[in-house]
Amino acid sequence: MAKLIKLIDTSRCTACRGCQVACKNWNRNPAGKIERFKGNYQTRKDTNAVTYTIVKMDEYVDPVNGLQWLFRKHQCMHCEDPACMDVCPRQAYSKTDWGATIHDPDRCIGCQYCTYACPWHVPKYFKKEDIVTKCTLCADRVQAGLDKGSFKDYPLEGWPEGGTDGFPASGTPRELATYVPACVKTCPAGALAFGDRDKLMARAEARVAKLVEEGYRDANIYGRSEMGGLSVVYILSFKPEVYGLPADPKVPGQIAAWKNIIQPYFGWLIPLALGASALSFVTTRLLKKAEEISPEEGGNE
C-alpha cells in the first residue's frame, strides 16, 4: 500500500510544544521531572523514555539571513530500512505496511542495541520496566482509520468554514482527525501534516522552492532517501547539520557487517558444526572400529 509520511515544516514551527503535550496525552506518559535551565528554552536536552518527542531549539548565525532561532520537532524518523530492527536480537521491531516502525515492549529485553545503532539514538532506555521506548507514529490511530477505510490526509483539504457540511459521506473532521498522529492533529501552526508520501513530497518541494525564493538558499527536504527514505520528512531552511541532523545518516559499519554477513549465516554454523561432528564420528570411530580389539569404551588417540 501507499506509504504515509509525517511532514514537518520547520519553517512554520513556532515551538509552542503542543505536539509534546499531545504526545504525552495520547501515549499515556507521565510529565517527568523538569531539567535545570541550561541556557536554552528547550524543555529537555533530548527525548527520554516517557517523552517521545521534543521541540529542539538551535541558535545559528547565517551569513545571509543573520541570527536564526530554529525549531525542530524531534522524534523517531521511522526509516524505511531501520537499524534498530536489524540489530534487535529479539525481533521486537516491525514495520507496518504503511511505514511506521513499531516497537513491541513485550518482546523487548532492554539490551539497548537499537539505541546505539540508530543514527539519531532515538530509542531510549526505560529503567523502571527494563525496556526501550520510542515514538509509535500513533500507529493505533492511523491503523484504525486505514482498517475502516476512511483515512484522509491531514490537515484536511478545503476545511469547511461553516462546519461539517463538506464531509457527509466520508466521515466528519472529528472522526478523521482521530486517524492521524496526535502531534499532527494538535499542531496550531500548521507545521505538521500526515498523509500520502507522494502528495506531501510534492507539497514539500513547492515549499522549499518558496523558501529558496525568499532567500533561504540552503532550504532542503530531509528524509527523501536517507536510511531508505524516512517516514518523517523535514522541510529545513538551512543545512541539516545546522539542526543537529546527520547529513548522511548511516548505520555503523560493524552493525551492517553483523546484520548483512554474520547474522544471516550464523544459523548455519550450528548444523555445520553438527555435520562436522557426525563426519568426525564416522571417520574416527566407525571406520576405525573394525580395527579395534579392545572391548573398552572410549577414545583411543
Added chain:
Amino acid sequence: MKVTRRQFLKISGVTAATFAVVDLGFGLKATASEVKELRIKNVTPTPTICPYCASGCGLLVYAERDASGKFVKLLSVEGDPDNPMNRGGACAKGAAIFNLREIYDDQTGEQIPNPKRATKPLYREPKSEKWVEKDWDWMLDRIGERVKESRDRGMVHKEKIDDGSEIIVNRCENIAAMGGSGMDNEECYLETKLMRALGLVFLETQARI
C-alpha cells in the same frame, strides 16, 4: 566427573540439535505488527471550551463511562476539529487539559486523579501560612462578611465637583472584579449586575467566548 569422549560427543550433539531447532525451527521473527487498538474507537466525545487563554479553542473530551452511564475516567482530551476557532489544534496548555483532572503517576505510570487539584474550598487566614479546608457555607458567609467590611470602609457617598457643590455618587473604590475567559456571556452579565449593585467601578473581564 569424568566425561568420556563418547559422552562428550553425545552431549554436544544434543545441545547443538536443540539450538538448531530453537533457532531455526521456532524463529522469533515478528509475525504481525504489534499495533494496539484505538482506545477512543466507539467513544462519543463531549465538546467543551478551553478555559485558559482568550482564543476560546474547542476541545473534545473522550471519557470512559461505567454501566450506569456515569463518566469514570478520561481517555483523551484533544482539540475539536469542528470548532472553527482551532480546527482540531491545541497548544501546549490546551493539550494538557487532561491533567486538570487526572495525571499519569510519575512513579507507577498509572492514571490517577490529580493530587494537586483542589476539590474543597481552601482558606488561609490573614498572616497565616497554612491553607485550611472549609465548607462552602462558611466560605460564602466569610466572603460576604469581607465584602461588606471592605465596601463599608471604602464607600464614597458624596463627591465635590468643580463648582463646589456636592453630588451623590455612591461609589465603591476599594474592590475590583476580574472576570475570566472561562465565563460565558450570561455569566459575565450576572457578574456585572452584582458588581454594579455593590457600587463597584473597577470591572474587568476577559470574555471572548
